[in-house]
Amino acid sequence: MRTDRDAADAARHGLRTVRGWGAFVATLRAGVVVVTHGFGDVSRAGVHGAYVVHLWHGIPLKHLHRDAPGWLRIAGVPDVGPVRTLLREAHRRSASRIRLLPVASERAASRLRSALGLGPDVVRVLGDARVDVLAAGDDVARRAAATALLDRSGARGRATVLYAPTWRDGKPDPAVPTADEWQRIAAWLALHDARLVVRSHPHGLGDYAAGPAVSERIGLLGHDALVDVTPALPGVDLLVTDFSSIAYDAATLDVPTLLLAPDVASYAAARGLYDAYAAFSGGRHERTWDGLLAWASEVAEPGAARDERLAHARVLVADHVRLLGGSTARVLQAIDAGLGHGEAPAEPVAPASIVATWRDGERMRLRIDPGATTPVGVRLRGARETIAGDLVVVAGLVEASVPLTRARWGGPALVLPSDAWVVEVVDATGARIELAPPASLPRTELALDARIAVEAREASVAIVLAPPLTDAERAPGAQRALQRRHLAAPAPAPAPVVMLEAFYGTAASCNPAGIDRALAALRPEIERAWSTVDGSVPIPAGAVRVVEGSEAWWRARAGARALVVNDWLRKRQRRMPHQRVLQTWHGTPLKRLALERAGQGLRTRVASIREGRRWDVLLAQNPFAAEHLRAAYAFRGPVWELGYPRGDVLRSGDRDAVRARLGVPSDVRVALYAPTWRDDRVALVDHVDVAALAAVLGDGWRVVVRGHARSYAGGGLELHGAGVVDATTYPDVAELLVAADVLVTDYSSVMFDAAGIELPTVFAVPDLDDYRDRLRGFTFDLAAAAPGPFARTLDEVAAAVLAAGPHDGWAERRAAWRARFAPLDDGHAGERVVERMIAEGMLDGRSAASAQRT
Structure with missing residues (x-):
């Protein structure tokens, strides 16, 4: 125990505690050591020789350890090769001490094996002991006990809404309500006779004290009032979270979950996610409390919206929870077996299996024995996107076929980007079916301009594509x-x-x-x-x-x-x-x-x-x-x-052809949103809610989104919605300018390219002060020279886009901008550069000096 509070909490549960030197001695003498968050839970130096059991603290959505970006970087420590080598070895040695790590499903097991570098003999599907409480006793007793725990918050109301955001690596919760939002939340709670219980992550940051001051229907349930929130979940009627694994726990109880994640792009990219966020959220999340409250009104009453949330909860359970209840007994049996006493508990087997896997030209084929399952679809899931495959029945077996190549934007068929593409077979509910891998996997080969390997992964197989480099x-x-x-x-x-x-x-x-x-x-x-x-x-x-x-x-x-x-x-x-x-x-x-x-x-x-x-x-x-x-x-x-x-293409580009490649009708107007990247995030900048912007602009518009090349690599954001076209992978941004009627940007140099055709430009700059004064600094006063209006809110962006055009009052500024920054963008710059290269002898090996002499 580290603190008096921890010791007091243990005492309330009838547990004896030791601290200091006594803790080291007790750990050293222990035959079995159980931790939940690593060896910092016990006396680290005393675990040698013990049978170490790591009870993980949730089904992993966020990338962990070896899978996480920057896992070998520590603040204040130089990021150099020798340091990374030392940290890698320290992680390896630490993980190698773990003898048993029980999880709830093969999918969770695959992720933790990858994250910690452990094998199937250590990471085993025995269930999560921490959630046994959710399956113990009858429903009425569980709900009564849970409601008593939630009452500790002091909040009053018939129904309970639990807000449980995850932690953000030392950053505050970006969704902490403002004073006005607290008022609107209180009004919503009064309307629905509900209470909001705020349960911040034990390591999370965010000041929620203003909520209870606004209404008695809002209460806080901190770590000091309730150490473990899991037993309180049966008393929750609606869960609001962001990236927390509490969503999986609530799903086992058929609790509808709403996702509030204003920072989905930056968080998902900074941490990395094992599932696309759209798969975790069910395809919908809100960025503001106003949007969340509107969604909650739909879900609070019986109907399609509530049914959709409950159906998604069941998909989450089917995907991630094979065992619920009785896990503690199975873990104890596994410990006994590990110490040489008795037999190990049986683990669940996959309900279906892959019989064979082989490459057939530009596709990978899998023959599947479905067992008692009924597959209806197959897809490839990568870090940034999901691609549909084909499924047919052949002689009682299911044959799945997934593409290894594709054509995009009217271009040639090329191999998929380098990534680990997991094959997912789904049933009629959309739940993934666990697949036992085949007895043998295809050998790694160089084909289709790629290095192609097949690996057992995530209760299925993954097609791992890499650059076509030879072993040498x-x-x-x-x-x-x-x-x-x-x-x-x-x-x-x-x-x-x-x-x-x-x-x-x-x-x-x-x-x-x-x-x-x-x-x-x-x-x-x-x-x-x-x-x-x-x-x-x-x-x-x-x-x-x-x-x-x-x-x-x-x-x-x-x-x-x-x-x-x-x-x-x-x-x-x-x-x-x-x-x-x-x-x-x-x-x-x-x-x-x-x-x-x-x-x-x-x-x-x-x-x-x-x-x-x-x-x-x-x-x-x-x-x-x-x-x-x-x-x-x-x-x-x-x-x-x-x-x-x-x-040059701005002068010669075919507007109709570009729009056809984008799938944009010729009779609608196009707002091109092309933000630059940010030094403090690796994900696509999402300061403009493009789906909301498209909704405001209406049917006569399309919002085409072009993320920066540096931010696309971070992934983490799926752009979707009526009227939205994700053109982040479109080969040439200049062609997108040809197709656009209005450019919406922030600090991207695309503003200077648009000058060549005096394209109306709107500057969406909600973070202007921070970007200019902290992140980068400007080379000139943008506000004094900009050829278009500044907008900080969605409503301001939409109004400026709708007003943009030849008579919007900015024509004189656009002409001056063009004269200053694009005086030579006349469609012939490429010719001038090559002619200069020829004149300078760059194409025939002559030096600049010799070229001048001749």
Whole structure:
């Protein structure tokens, strides 16, 4: 026990406690040690030799330990290789002491095995002992006991609404109600004769004291009043949470759950989720208390809305809870067996099984023995999206087929992005059917421009797609060996190749794509080699793909006459004597970059200067950009002010064709929402509720959403809703500008591209002060020069979008903006850049000096 309060609580339960030196001795002498949150629960140094049982504290939705982003980073500790190695070994040794970790289902077991690096002999499906209370006794007695516990909150009302947010790694709950929201909550409770009990996470932050001051129908049930909230769940009529595993517990009681998550994008991406949030929430969550209260009114009464929530609760149970009740007895039996006394308890077997798995061209096929189940559908679930497959019955067996490739936005069929794609077979209710993996799995193979492996995972199998690197290219030390072979002296023979890369290989777009188009037209004999992270990235027709890290990639990087990039060069780079590096960058800088940012450490400043030294030429959209990009990277070479090739399509793009690829009718107006990324989050910025915006704009509009390349990698947000088109993966944002009637952005450089066609622009900037003053800083006063209105609320954004057009009063500002920032975006910037490259000898190996002499 760490505190007097803990000791007193234990005493109330009839438990003897020891602290200090006595705790160490007791732990050292114990044959069995039971923990719930790690070895910090006991005297850590005394657990050696004990049979350690870890009773986990919930069904995992959030990524844990090895699966979580940043699991090897500690605040205040340098994030360097040796430190990560030490932390990795410490985690491994700690987890290796666990002898038994019981869970409620094979799905939960798969996640914890992955997170902790433990095997099926340790993580076993025996049920969660902590929720046995939910299955003990009869319903009436359970509800009476639970209601007595909830009464400790002091809140009064016939029905009970429990608000139980999870913790946020030291950040406060973003949904703490405002003073006005507390008033509206109190009015809703009075209308429904209900009470709101707020149960904050024991480690959560947020001040809810204003609630009880507003109404006697609002009460707090803190950790001091009730250590474990689980026994109180049978007395709850409606649960409100965000990402907490309490939703799974409540689902076993048929308690309808509503999701309130204003930070779903940032939280899901920062922590990582084993399930897409839409699957956890049932496809709906609210961002505000007003939206939540409206939803609660629908669910409070019998009807379709309540039935939908209850049906989703049953799906959650079917997916995640195979055993409920009696878990404590099974765990004790397993402990006895582990100590050599008696037989181990039986564990549930999957109701269906995979008989065989094989690749059939561009699809993966699975033959399934359904047992007593009735599968009706199959899908592939990845980190960012879910893809439907096909299901047929063949000779009494079910055959599932899922795609390994797909065509998007009118492009060619390409392999799916690198990810672990879990195969999910579902029944008529939408619940996933657990599948025992086959006796043997296909061998890993290189096919379809990918490395394809099949692994047993999450009560099914996962198709793990990775870049198509050979075993030799993936081996430890292989990349350094390839680097030495291709970049070491003497220099390789130059090749008539230009190597292009955009956004670290995640897209073939932006200025390099504009230069590619001009190269194909002006110098078709030059090979255009596109650097991509894997085979899922579409590249221009006639170009050659080189996947990062492959032998071909290193060879092209060393032999190419020119490297054209729009961001930092990755991996170590030695510029060959025959080679020139053209840095196009990816926008006029509104936000301060590199050396122009305040508070940059020495390491970052040195890295920025070194990066600038790698470039031979810097491309700028305008004189303003030339000045700031040069200063940001201390660049000493020539700056070509020739306009931006990525904007050429604004003059030549086919509006109707782009809209057809987006599925947008030609007779509706399009608001393109294209926010930039944020340094303090890795997820898509969601300051504008796009579904709500589409609803306000009405049937005559579509809201097309384009997330930033850096934020898309974080995943965590599924954009959906009537009138919303998620175009985050669309290859070229400039084409989206062609299709748009209004641009809605914040601080993205897309505002300068839109200048080339004077597209009406609305600035959605609810975090303006924070972004400008804390995160980045601006290179000029945006408010004084912006070619469109600032909007901080959804209503302001919608009003500005509806008013945008030739007569909105901003035409003069737009013209001035174009003259300052896009004077050369005339549709021919790509041609000018390639002609300059030819004149400078960049495509035939001549140096700049020799080119000038001739």
